[in-house]
Amino acid sequence: MRREKSFTKNLSSLDEVFAFISTYLQHANVTDVFPIHLAVEEIFANMVRYNSQNFSDIVISIEKSGKTLRIHLSDEQAEPFDVTKVKSPELNVPLPQRKVGGLGLHLVKQFVDQVYYEYENHHSIVILTKTLET
């Protein structure tokens, strides 16, 4: 079962994004929703922040096949920006040196198994895969 939906490229779309993901996961009997919501939000918010100058949609597709969940987020008409190359922040430094930048991607990598980036025909695509325990 695969589902796909387009979302306006704005943080105000997040409620709709979460609803779309939750509905799918419920049908697919996936109960551990939090890591999926977090990973999708971080990538979506990244696409909003780094490509807000055009009004193309962000298309999200989600598919569970066996125990593997695959989620594509595609930002149309985007400049190439490989989120997987964003450096994780230093976590073992004192408070004054702690930085916020890169934290979202670091968390995504903790919660899903793989994060891929593709750029094709002006589409910036991030693919998340996660092996489900249930």
Added chain:
Amino acid sequence: MFHIEKTSSEEVALIGRLDAAQAEIARQTFNTIQSTMTVDFQQLDYISSAGLGVLLMTQKRLNDIGHSLKLIHMQRHIRDLFTFAGFDQIFLIEP
């Protein structure tokens, strides 16, 4: 949705889902905190890096003036997130 309740002069409660769209609401409230404050997470179901950023910036600012945030009553999945973010080393987190 998300909102913040001031439960006493030294404690606030985060309620709902603190995602990137709601972080500005949190930022506005946390910017007004000028002394040590307990933050109750019991009714917070969700938080992402945007919310963590607000907490981090507040902790940095308070630390400079000899104060800090204390975080209490976190749900398990949010406690795990704080560990992944390394925030357990820069915040006092109590059950």
